Amino acid sequence: MTRVQHSPHETAVLGMLRGRTSRSPIPMPTLATALGLPTRDIQLIVKHLVEQHHEPIGSTCARGAAGYFEIRTAEDLACAERDLRHRALSCLRRLARLKAATPDEILGQLRLALTEDPA
Secondary structure, eight states, X not given: OOOOOOOHHHHHHHHHHTTOOTTXXXXXXXXXXXXXXXXXXXXXXXXXXXXXTOOOEEEEOOTTOOEEEEOOSHHHHHHHHHHHHHHHHHHHHHHHHHTTOOHHHHHHHHHHXXXXXXX
């Protein structure tokens, strides 16, 4: 089995997330300051870690507890899923309004796009 090679920034982000749960996420500004990176870079690193390296990283936008965490329990997974679902539905509704379409119409178009381009 080949060990995944992470970049120094990826390794640093993973190190900062170690031990963080959905009940104690690390806020984005804290991560950015500690690593000396812009918040957008942190977002892109986390996206890459999840999508390309299959790292179990969740996030939450809950008031007073927003940030990133390791997904280690069913509770962590449920929190991450809830947050992603909320954001996805919000984006779907907004896109439907912009295109004067229904969310179902947009969802149908997205289904087609997913089957054409699985990446």
